[in-house]
Amino acid sequence: MAVELRRPERTFTIRQLCLEFKCTPRALRFYEDKGLLSPARQGLNRIYSYKDRARLQLILRGKRVGLSLAEIREILQLYGKGDGGAAQNAKALRRFRERIVAFEQQRADIDEHLAELREACSRLEAFLEKSAPDLLASAADLPTPPPSGRSSTDRRLASPRHA
Amino acid sequence: MAVELRRPERTFTIRQLCLEFKCTPRALRFYEDKGLLSPARQGLNRIYSYKDRARLQLILRGKRVGLSLAEIREILQLYGKGDGGAAQNAKALRRFRERIVAFEQQRADIDEHLAELREACSRLEAFLEKSAPDLLASAADLPTPPPSGRSSTDRRLASPRHA
DNA sequence: TGGCGCGTTGACGTTTACGTCAGCCGCGCG
DNA sequence: CGCGCGGCTGACGTAAACGTCAACGCGCCA
Numbered sequence: 001m002a003v004e005l006r007r008p009e010r011t012f013t014i015r016q017l018c019l020e021f022k023c024t025p026r027a028l029r030f031y032e033d034k035g036l037l038s039p040a041r042q043g044l045n046r047i048y049s050y051k052d053r054a055r056l057q058l059i060l061r062g063k064r065v066g067l068s069l070a071e072i073r074e075i076l077q078l079y080g081k082g083d084g085g086a087a088q089n090a091k092a093l094r095r096f097r098e099r100i101v102a103f104e105q106q107r108a109d110i111d112e113h114l115a116e117l118r119e120a121c122s123r124l125e126a127f128l129e130k131s132a133p134d135l136l137a138s139a140a141d142l143p144t145p146p147p148s149g150r151s152s153t154d155r156r157l158a159s160p161r162h163a
Numbered sequence: 164m165a166v167e168l169r170r171p172e173r174t175f176t177i178r179q180l181c182l183e184f185k186c187t188p189r190a191l192r193f194y195e196d197k198g199l200l201s202p203a204r205q206g207l208n209r210i211y212s213y214k215d216r217a218r219l220q221l222i223l224r225g226k227r228v229g230l231s232l233a234e235i236r237e238i239l240q241l242y243g244k245g246d247g248g249a250a251q252n253a254k255a256l257r258r259f260r261e262r263i264v265a266f267e268q269q270r271a272d273i274d275e276h277l278a279e280l281r282e283a284c285s286r287l288e289a290f291l292e293k294s295a296p297d298l299l300a301s302a303a304d305l306p307t308p309p310p311s312g313r314s315s316t317d318r319r320l321a322s323p324r325h326a
Numbered sequence: 327t328g329g330c331g332c333g334t335t336g337a338c339g340t341t342t343a344c345g346t347c348a349g350c351c352g353c354g355c356g
Numbered sequence: 357c358g359c360g361c362g363g364c365t366g367a368c369g370t371a372a373a374c375g376t377c378a379a380c381g382c383g384c385c386a
Contacts, residue, residue, distance in 0.1 A: 015332075025333080030374060044334055044381075064272045066229040068372070079283070086295040093287040100280050103273050109227045110270050117259050117266070120242070124256040132249040177363075188363080193344060207351080207364055231342070 011040075012048040021060055031059060036073050066106065075099070174203075175211040184223055194222060199236050229269065238262065 014025050028046075031037045036059055039046040048056075055076060062072040078092035177188045191209075194200045199222055202209040211219075218239060225235040241255035 013332085024375080026374065026376085029334085034373090046333085061272055061276060063373095065269065065276055070372090086291060089287055089291055090295070093284060093291065096280050096284050096287070100277060100284070103277050103280070106228060107270060107273050107277075109224055110266050110273070113224060113228055114263060114266050114270075117263050121256060121259050121263070124252050124259070128249060128252055128256065132253070187345080189344065189346085192364085197343095209363085226343095233342090 008050055010050060012053060014046050014048070017048055017053060017056060021056060023060070028056070031056075031069070034069050034073060036069060036076060065103070171213055173213060175216060177209050177211070180211055180216060180219060184219060186223070191219070194219075194232070197232050197236060199232060199239060228266070 012020075014028055017023075017028065018025055028037065032039070032046075037048075037052055037055060039048045039052050041047065058076065058079075059069075059072050062075070063069075067075075074095065078088075078095055175183075177191055180186075180191065181188055191200065195202070195209075200211075200215055200218055202211045202215050204210065221239065221242075222232075222235050225238070226232075230238075237258070241251075241258055
């Protein structure tokens with residue numbers, strides 16, 4: 001075989017992934033415990049491949065939209081079984097469709113919430129414009145006041161999940 | 164005042180609301196403990212007004228989109244303070260805007276997930292159509308197989324938020 | 327040789343959102 | 357009069373998703 005394999009045959013340490021995706025080593029090991037990841041080992045140390053990285057991305061996106069780790073694992077398992085029997089694939093298809101309708105429902109919920117929030121904002125804006133335009137201006141600025149503020153784009157959305 | 168007050172001056176028992184919204188008395192009392200609801204009392208029994216019902220709706224929608232009860236309570240409190248000082252309203256406005264961007268982010272995440280899922284479905288469909296059309300047909304049916312299946316529309320989406 | 331930094335494995339603690347259970351109350355009914 | 361139903365109040369249990377802490381290994385380097 002040539003020296004060059006497929007694409008990026010890079011590997012990552014646990015800390016590199018943690019920095020990149022803003023999570024902790026504990027979390028990655030936890031996902032491993034739960035069967036969501038299974039990085040190679042060099043002695044005791046974990047070595048994450050590019051595929052592992054991709055899986056991690058999927059895990060985190062899943063979390064952001066409120067999936068439980070168990071659900072994410074299920075999806076990942078189905079995903080990885082592109083080669084499995086046709087029955088497996090049919091099952092995967094069903095699961096995927098279920099997920100789709102669930103997501104659509106969730107999207108609709110969000111849209112309703114957004115509509116309500118926007119309307120409430122309009123009312124508040126109108127009210128403040130009459131009563132205290134200065135406060136209105138201050139409200140337009142700083143998403144979070146300096147004290148204990150992280151960066152501008154603060155993640156922390158669904159955890160929620162959640163339950 | 165006339166005998167007729169505003170709109171539906173109806174009240175609800177805890178069980179009525181539970182049936183309507185598919186939740187348990189325990190949950191409603193829990194929300195009350197946490198300050199999300201505060202129904203009137205008739206002796207010891209809880210009497211929920213129409214406003215309480217509306218709040219409950221908001222709570223459940225919030226949960227579905229991955230908000231924690233603490234976040235929901237905060238929003239409800241801001242909501243209820245339409246009369247408060249202008250500073251309060253300005254704060255509310257900021258909070259609402261934060262929520263809006265968070266929801267938009269979450270919506271985008273969901274859209275990405277949906278796109279991926281749809282693509283995966285297409286591939287699976289194409290594959291199955293070639294290899295086992297019968298299974299494909301079976302996959303189109305029953306969202307959940309009879310054993311241990313609830314109703315057709317099974318909620319249980321975000322819970323997560325839990326974290 | 328000692329110490330620092332990174333990594334590992336348990337093990338226990340924590341928060342959220344309830345479930346479950348025991349015990350008590352008031353009410354209608356046969 | 358008993359009792360079953362619906363409701364109430366604690367109090368304890370639980371599952372998910374990690375945080376935290378202790379104790380250890382390994383390479384390096386001054």
